[in-house]
Every structure is written in C-alpha cells, then in structure tokens.
Amino acid sequence: MTSTVRAAATRWPTRWALRGRALAACAVLTAVLLAFHRAVPNSVGRVGSLLEAFLPWLGAVVVVLLGLALLRRSAVALVALLLPVAAWTYLFSGLLLPAPKPGARDLVVVQHNVSDENDDPAGTARALAAAEPDLIALEELVPPALPVYEETLAGEFPYHVVRGTVGLWSRYPLTGARHVDIRPRGVGEDWSRGLRAVVRTPYGDVAAYVAHLPSVRVRASGLASARRDESARLLGAAVAGERLRTVMVLGDLNGTVDDRGLAPLTSRMNVAERGFAFSFPAGLPLARIDQVMARSATVGHIRTLPATGSDHLPVAARVTLR
The missing domain is CATH 3.60.10.10 (Endonuclease/exonuclease/phosphatase)
Structure with missing residues (x-):
C-alpha cells in the first residue's frame, strides 16, 4: 500500500465521524424544541404557541435530517438524531397505537x-x-x-x-x-x-x-x-x-x-x-x-x-x- 493510499484510508473514518456537524446541530436543536417547547417564550409574537400548534410536524424535520445525514455519510449527525427521535417518540408515539377495544361504558x-x-x-x-x-x-x-x-x-x-x-x-x-x-x-x-x-x-x-x-x-x-x-x-x-x-x-x-x-x-x-x-x-x-x-x-x-x-x-x- 502506497503512502498516499495509506493516508487516505487513515483519514476516511475521521471524515465520516466529523462531517455533518451542521446537521448534528440541527438535530440537537430539534430535540431541544421538542423536549422544552414550553420554554420557548410567548411574549413576542406568541412564538411558543405557534411552535406548539405544529409540534408533531417536527417529526418530518427529523426524517429530512436523517436523509441528509445518510447522504453526507455523517456518523455524528446520525448519533445526534437519536435525541429528537427519542423526544418525538416520548411525546407522540402513543398516538400511533391502535384504538382500544370498545367497552361497555x-x-x-x-x-x-x-x-x-x-x-x-x-x-x-x-x-x-x-x-x-x-x-x-x-x-x-x-x-x-x-x-x-x-x-x-x-x-x-x-x-x-x-x-x-x-x-x-x-x-x-x-x-x-x-x-x-x-x-x-x-x-x-x-x-x-x-x-x-x-x-x-x-x-x-x-x-x-x-x-x-x-x-x-x-x-x-x-x-x-x-x-x-x-x-x-x-x-x-x-x-x-x-x-x-x-x-x-x-x-x-x-x-x-x-x-x-x-x-x-x-x-x-x-x-x-x-x-x-x-x-x-x-x-x-x-x-x-x-x-x-x-x-x-x-x-x-x-x-x-x-x-x-x-x-x-x-x-x-x-x-x-x-
């Protein structure tokens, strides 16, 4: 193996790990908005209420970020995406469950x-x-x-x-x-x-x-x-x-x-x-x-x-x- 090939092989895992840091930051921000939406102030323009009106749709943002992370082959972004996935799952996954059986009352x-x-x-x-x-x-x-x-x-x-x-x-x-x-x-x-x-x-x-x-x-x-x-x-x-x-x-x-x-x-x-x-x-x-x-x-x-x-x-x- 030539020195050039050896150097490229050494750098590849590092590039995989470090690229996509902007995507990772977006993933963390999405997780923060999901988990701490009540902390977003409502004093100016009722931004907090506006966010909460469409809160479940932050799941669509997670899907887009996942696609971009895969295209970028970014390990750091994929790991960061675990945060908004966990937050969305905690808040909304129960709504996806099938309807319970009808009861007598x-x-x-x-x-x-x-x-x-x-x-x-x-x-x-x-x-x-x-x-x-x-x-x-x-x-x-x-x-x-x-x-x-x-x-x-x-x-x-x-x-x-x-x-x-x-x-x-x-x-x-x-x-x-x-x-x-x-x-x-x-x-x-x-x-x-x-x-x-x-x-x-x-x-x-x-x-x-x-x-x-x-x-x-x-x-x-x-x-x-x-x-x-x-x-x-x-x-x-x-x-x-x-x-x-x-x-x-x-x-x-x-x-x-x-x-x-x-x-x-x-x-x-x-x-x-x-x-x-x-x-x-x-x-x-x-x-x-x-x-x-x-x-x-x-x-x-x-x-x-x-x-x-x-x-x-x-x-x-x-x-x-x-």
Whole structure:
C-alpha cells in the first residue's frame, strides 16, 4: 500500500465521524424544541404557541435530517438524531397505537365545525349520523341551515339544544341547558359560542360543554391568539366550577392540545390518548383544532371522518366513562 493510499484510508473514518456537524446541530436543536417547547417564550409574537400548534410536524424535520445525514455519510449527525427521535417518540408515539377495544361504558362523540358557508347541511348531517355517535356537537350553526340540521338529525337524535351558533344533539335526554359566556373583552353581546347541558346517559350524568373559541391568525408579527386565549380561560373557569364529576368539552377550540393557550382546559381535562386526527384545513389537514376532552373519563381514541361541505374535517372520539 502506497503512502498516499495509506493516508487516505487513515483519514476516511475521521471524515465520516466529523462531517455533518451542521446537521448534528440541527438535530440537537430539534430535540431541544421538542423536549422544552414550553420554554420557548410567548411574549413576542406568541412564538411558543405557534411552535406548539405544529409540534408533531417536527417529526418530518427529523426524517429530512436523517436523509441528509445518510447522504453526507455523517456518523455524528446520525448519533445526534437519536435525541429528537427519542423526544418525538416520548411525546407522540402513543398516538400511533391502535384504538382500544370498545367497552361497555363507552360513548361515541362526534365534533364538527360545519362552516357557516356549508351549502349541503343535510348531507353533512347524514354523514355525521353515519358514524353512529351518541352525541354530536356542532359549531357555526347559522339560521338558514339550523332547521335542516334539526330535521335531518331528529330521527336518531331526539334531544338537542342550541345556543347562539353552537349546538348539541343527543340520543339521551338533555337537561339543565344554558348559555356559557366565553366572550373576550370588546366582543358584542350577540356573540354566543358556548353552551352547557347535562346528558342523562345510562352510565350517569355527564356535563357536556360545546364551545367555539375565537380564531387565530398567523401574521408577520407572529400568532394573533389573544382573544382565543382569553376565551379559553373563561371556558376553563366554567369547567373548574362544574359540580358534576364527569365533564366533556367538545368544540372547535382553534388550538391544538399542545398549545399553551389552551392550558386552562388541558390542565384540567384528559385529551385523546390515541390518534392524531388532524382536522384543519379539510383540504390539507395540518393540525387538530377540533377537540374532545373529558374529566373523570378517558378519551381513548380520536379519528377524522370523511370530508363534508365544511373547511374542517369532523372528528369522532370514543369516551370511556368511569
């Protein structure tokens, strides 16, 4: 072996080990964002909430980094990638597990923002009923469409209550229905997006809250979510004051369960243990902002249903009462 070949052979392992240090740094940064997303400040542009809205998609970043590391033949990058893989697995791998078997004390719940521009409310109602739920929560109910939903769902869901633009349909009797005021400051009294009713299930009474929190916007200055966050605090306070032991919150909350803006709810409620169920936007779902949460009950699995005439996909969840 010549000295040139011998020198190249000696340098090769070193190059393999050292190349790709920039990729390794990106891998470490991704791991830090996954593991310590709560430490990202929200004071400027609500960057923390923006990150948390798309937190599961950092897994796609890991896949891209893996491909680049293999192309670069970088040992250091491949080792560094173990960190974000471990963090993502810890946070989200449970959502990939198959749905648990149905139990005797299960309720099937459908949640859907039907859209105030939906031109097929009857078809939407039939599609939701086809999932054979026990409860259906709807948002963006507008006066022209409301009678259509009432008529189409009446046969299978004889009990329903509507307050403002949100409604609840049930196979079981509903009592104690009332409006829940979740208006942010500066919003007029005609803004009515919250209700509470007691569902008299065969397994006991359940307080069901249906809510539609204010929309958020992504702007050059960051995430505009102040009104959503304020409305979430009001809803969280209402749930905290609920005297019934078992509670469900159903609605378009305009935030993911990882978003700290929904912490007044997620800190008090159980969220789905399995299933990603990205529901918005319907054409290219990137996040689940339609939620089913429960207190003193387990949301075992959540999934999306086929598209309707809405810009959201419906979600169906199986809730096990205790």
